[in-house]
Amino acid sequence: MPDREHTSKHYEQQLRILKDKLLLMSHQAEQMISDSIRALVDRRPTLAEEVIKRDDDLDQLEIEIDNLCYQILALEQPVARDLRFIATALKIVKDIERIGDIGVNIAERAIELIQEPELKRLVDLPIMADAAQRILKEGLDAFVNSDADLAETVIHNDRMVDGLYEQIFRELLTYMLEDTRTISRAIKLIFIAKHLERVGDHSANIAEMVIFLVRGQDIRHGTRLDRG
Amino acid sequence: MGNSIKISVSNANFFYGTNQALHAVSVKIRPQFVTALIGPSGCGKSTFLRALNRMNDLIPGARLEGKIELDGENVYSDSMDVIQLRRRVGMIFQRSNPFPMSIYDNVAYGVRVNGLTKKRIELDEIVEKSLRAAALWDEIKDRLHRSAMSLSGGQQQRVCIARALAVEPEVLLMDEPASALDPISTAKIEELIYDLKRAYTIVIVTHNMQQAARVSDETGFFLTGRLVEFNETKRLFTAPTNRETEDYITGRFG
Numbered sequence: 001m002p003d004r005e006h007t008s009k010h011y012e013q014q015l016r017i018l019k020d021k022l023l024l025m026s027h028q029a030e031q032m033i034s035d036s037i038r039a040l041v042d043r044r045p046t047l048a049e050e051v052i053k054r055d056d057d058l059d060q061l062e063i064e065i066d067n068l069c070y071q072i073l074a075l076e077q078p079v080a081r082d083l084r085f086i087a088t089a090l091k092i093v094k095d096i097e098r099i100g101d102i103g104v105n106i107a108e109r110a111i112e113l114i115q116e117p118e119l120k121r122l123v124d125l126p127i128m129a130d131a132a133q134r135i136l137k138e139g140l141d142a143f144v145n146s147d148a149d150l151a152e153t154v155i156h157n158d159r160m161v162d163g164l165y166e167q168i169f170r171e172l173l174t175y176m177l178e179d180t181r182t183i184s185r186a187i188k189l190i191f192i193a194k195h196l197e198r199v200g201d202h203s204a205n206i207a208e209m210v211i212f213l214v215r216g217q218d219i220r221h222g223t224r225l226d227r228g
Numbered sequence: 229m230g231n232s233i234k235i236s237v238s239n240a241n242f243f244y245g246t247n248q249a250l251h252a253v254s255v256k257i258r259p260q261f262v263t264a265l266i267g268p269s270g271c272g273k274s275t276f277l278r279a280l281n282r283m284n285d286l287i288p289g290a291r292l293e294g295k296i297e298l299d300g301e302n303v304y305s306d307s308m309d310v311i312q313l314r315r316r317v318g319m320i321f322q323r324s325n326p327f328p329m330s331i332y333d334n335v336a337y338g339v340r341v342n343g344l345t346k347k348r349i350e351l352d353e354i355v356e357k358s359l360r361a362a363a364l365w366d367e368i369k370d371r372l373h374r375s376a377m378s379l380s381g382g383q384q385q386r387v388c389i390a391r392a393l394a395v396e397p398e399v400l401l402m403d404e405p406a407s408a409l410d411p412i413s414t415a416k417i418e419e420l421i422y423d424l425k426r427a428y429t430i431v432i433v434t435h436n437m438q439q440a441a442r443v444s445d446e447t448g449f450f451l452t453g454r455l456v457e458f459n460e461t462k463r464l465f466t467a468p469t470n471r472e473t474e475d476y477i478t479g480r481f482g
Contacts, residue, residue: 081478
């Protein structure tokens, strides 16, 4: 059932502005991850540098969203679903901001790696990047559409991203054991895989908050907020 | 306490002539709890409140179907002494209504009328105790024999609360007790409600949802004469189970 509108048009508009800002910020963070991976795979340092520059915009949006949330809390005293929406916004804005930082980290490693010869044809890393980006996108879609079922899928699929990380780690370890000259590059690639694994974790955090938003249940750390 | 019940309402239908104001309301009100009733104007919350101590009896054509029990005793049975009922279930109204007499005589009024005591020294004690319980004693102890009408609105309301407490009721019904008061007086009344619940069962009707959220343990939401949701207050204001409740408390009135 779609949300009915508030009788107070001003309040309704404030919540809509907040949602729009969150949408814009999520879209930018998503783009930073996909561009940083593309910069690595296609060996395009200028694209990586562009990603790094975009982080300032994301930080600015984080501050604007926080301020808007405080303003709505103080002036409108939201309750029930609106209160859960503000609480969710205040939490996931941090996850989205961290995802942007991860995009910067990946871009920095990409710039370094591009200056050296390719260690190997990158196969698993792009697969992992796709998987991490997909659950990020699904986590954010779940938020935008208040879709708790999709959020559950995200939490489940995060485990798959964790599995891919283990696999990439083991593979790069064999490169390092065979030839010590690969260590520097292999470690950078492991960092990138670890960064993508963290994107999965942040997406799962967002998904947990979506379930709280929609159902009013706290499922973090295997707990439920049902009573008290 | 535990799971004990002070007032039990089962399947209550209330009529003003042919106009049905309450539809199949069932609820259990717990002792030493503050129970808040919220809902838009005309939703039946005041009718419900006034049904609990039969204040509606005075209205021609008013009648109740179903059952309301106070400590397991049928409030509407023929054997119920209504005067006694209203002593046990006191009421505070929206507009403070002190009698045009001294503060002392206001508070002592119910005790005298009910013939609860004749001794001056006992009466003095009751008046002081009631005014202390209503958090007013320190403010007015030097002018007990001045007219209650000379007090501020917030003080008048606390005189009325002291007057209600003087006859040692078990339940206090409050109908918008702070809606005509400024924020400081409102805060004092709310603080008082918080203190009083240790000894009394309180049912409060309020249009101020933040007030319901602040003072009550459980909240009932009424809409067009039906009790739509009855829930723990902290639950109702964070994650209500009913969509109509959600729409109302978040300000989506349609």
